[in-house]
Amino acid sequence: MIRLLLIPVALLALSACGSRGRLEPAPGKTLPVAPxxxxxxxxxxxxxxxxxxxxxxxxxxxxxxxxxxxNDPFALPPR
Structure with a gap:
């Protein structure tokens, strides 16, 4: 019974992760100032x-x- 409930919950959680939309600042916030x-x-x-x-x-x-x-004159052999 728990397995049957776990699968839809997992699919719902995964579907919420992939939302793509236009990025906007949070309400009441603005973008950073101009460089x-x-x-x-x-x-x-x-x-x-x-x-x-x-x-x-x-x-x-x-x-x-x-x-x-x-030929590299500075390439000396190790001591």
């Missing part, structure tokens, strides 16, 4: 969009041709 030097206050979507400084792109240089390393 210094900005002409206007950014909206919620602009605040949630990451900039390239916040999410840098990987810049892995793939070795396309094998080249011999030049």
């Amino acid at each position: 210094y030097g900005a002409q206007e206050r950014p909206n919620a979507d602009e605040l949630l969009t990451s900039t390239s400084q916040q999410r840098p792109v990987r810049s892995d240089e793939l070795l396309t041709t094998s080249e011999e390393r030049p």
Whole structure:
């Protein structure tokens, strides 16, 4: 009996987790003030969009041709 009741309750709880809607500030609250030097206050979507400084792109240089390393005079053997 408990199992039969547990399944609908679990499904109801999971369905409430995935609600998607437009983000709005809480009632009585406003969005943060405009950044210094900005002409206007950014909206919620602009605040949630990451900039390239916040999410840098990987810049892995793939070795396309094998080249011999030049001699390094400072690469001394361990003592």
